[in-house]
Amino acid sequence: MNKTRKSFIAGFLKLESAGGIILMVAAVLAVVCANTPLRTYYALFLDTPVAIRIGTLEIAKPLLLWINDGLMAVFFFLVGLELKRELIEGELSNKKNIILPGIGAIGGMALPAIVYIYFNTGDTTVMAGWAIPAATDIAFALGVLSLLGSRVPRSIKVFLTSLAIFDDIGAIVIITVFYTAKISFAALGIVAGCILVLIVLNRRNTESKSLYVLVGIVMWVAMLKSGVHATLAGVILAMFIPMKSKSDGNYSPLKSLEHDLHPAVAFFVLPVFAFANAGISFAGVGVEQVLHGVPLGIALGLFVGKQIGVFVLCWLTVKLGLSSLPKGMSWISLYGTAALCGIGFTMSLFIGSLAFEQTGVNLLFDERLGIILGSLASGFVGFMVLRYSLRSGN
Numbered sequence: 306m307n308k309t310r311k312s313f314i315a316g317f318l319k320l321e322s323a324g325g326i327i328l329m330v331a332a333v334l335a336v337v338c339a340n341t342p343l344r345t346y347y348a349l350f351l352d353t354p355v356a357i358r359i360g361t362l363e364i365a366k367p368l369l370l371w372i373n374d375g376l377m378a379v380f381f382f383l384v385g386l387e388l389k390r391e392l393i394e395g396e397l398s399n400k401k402n403i404i405l406p407g408i409g410a411i412g413g414m415a416l417p418a419i420v421y422i423y424f425n426t427g428d429t430t431v432m433a434g435w436a437i438p439a440a441t442d443i444a445f446a447l448g449v450l451s452l453l454g455s456r457v458p459r460s461i462k463v464f465l466t467s468l469a470i471f472d473d474i475g476a477i478v479i480i481t482v483f484y485t486a487k488i489s490f491a492a493l494g495i496v497a498g499c500i501l502v503l504i505v506l507n508r509r510n511t512e513s514k515s516l517y518v519l520v521g522i523v524m525w526v527a528m529l530k531s532g533v534h535a536t537l538a539g540v541i542l543a544m545f546i547p548m549k550s551k552s553d554g555n556y557s558p559l560k561s562l563e564h565d566l567h568p569a570v571a572f573f574v575l576p577v578f579a580f581a582n583a584g585i586s587f588a589g590v591g592v593e594q595v596l597h598g599v600p601l602g603i604a605l606g607l608f609v610g611k612q613i614g615v616f617v618l619c620w621l622t623v624k625l626g627l628s629s630l631p632k633g634m635s636w637i638s639l640y641g642t643a644a645l646c647g648i649g650f651t652m653s654l655f656i657g658s659l660a661f662e663q664t665g666v667n668l669l670f671d672e673r674l675g676i677i678l679g680s681l682a683s684g685f686v687g688f689m690v691l692r693y694s695l696r697s698g699n
Contacts, residue, residue, distance in 0.1 A: 325448020385543025647683025
């Protein structure tokens with residue numbers, strides 16, 4: 306591995322960790338606003354109407370939905386860029402590095418969903434939230450890892466990042482298949498036209514970022530009107546950004562764009578999303594609310610389902626000889642890392658907003674309570690287990 310690639314990965318991990326800490330601060334600030342006299346201004350801020358109109362085309366949404374549909378499209382665009390880079394020349398380009406985190410991600414998505422379904426079987430309204438505990442928040446997880454300092458082996462960071470990438474792929478598939486509203490085939494036709502333009506640009510190795518972004522914006526608007534969630538436009542656009550430049554072999558349009566977007570996503574997009582979606586009022590909360598099927602299913606799905614699903618499937622994979630533990634990783638540190646995967650904050654909140662926006666029932670409190678409790682418990686246990694593992698050398 307050359308020095309350039311080492312510095313790129315090191316910079317990426319450092320930035321993600323810092324972003325995770327900012328994310329925590331934004332989430333805490335949202336909870337403070339929702340539980341103080343600031344709650345009125347917080348609600349007014351999120352409900353602020355924002356409209357863009359060009360001729361007969363109008364997009365009018367409250368600010369909260371612009372954040373969830375617009376800013377998160379930028380986040381998914383970055384996820385797509387990272388995924389393409391990893392598959393072409395990163396850790397996931399080596400099949401040996403794919404098996405363990407890939408299988409672990411399957412367990413880490415399936416078991417939490419089963420836990421949620423177990424606690425909510427029979428209630429068709431809340432069953433839409435089955436995928437909420439299936440997600441892992443890589444920024445938050447790496448933020449917790451950063452608290453352990455330089456003692457954390459690089460293998461743990463790479464494993465956690467790789468597993469989270471597979472987790473993101475699963476989340477994208479889930480959103481596409483299960484959280485798609487009524488389809489507009491006319492709008493999808495425009496999306497298809499945009500994809501054809503992107504294919505042409507990619508085949509010609511066009512390096513103009515502005516051209517890709519312009520086509521991406523048109524595709525985002527069409528996707529928004531199509532019924533398929535608009536954030537997927539970001540993932541599709543990322544797949545067509547050239548990995549290498551024909552004119553300059555040392556230049557990568559994809560890496561350049563990824564590098565430019567990281568600070569904006571880590572320090573603006575995700576914190577703003579967290580601030581807008583994490584506000585939960587604890588006024589009048591009792592045991593009955595905590596033990597309701599939705600928060601209980603989400604919390605236990607994240608805390609119990611994630612760590613058991615990831616750890617057990619990874620253990621089976623190693624015992625069956627299909628893969629081996631990464632160098633510098635022990636069974637105890639693997640368990641601690643699996644526990645960290647239960648931090649589902651950003652992606653869980655996002656999937657929750659999709660799951661319950663069509664029900665007409667206000668489940669924001671239940672959803673957010675479960676996500677916060679499950680993520681906090683997972684982060685604490687993961688931190689303590691890894692701290693013990695690193696101190697004892699196990």
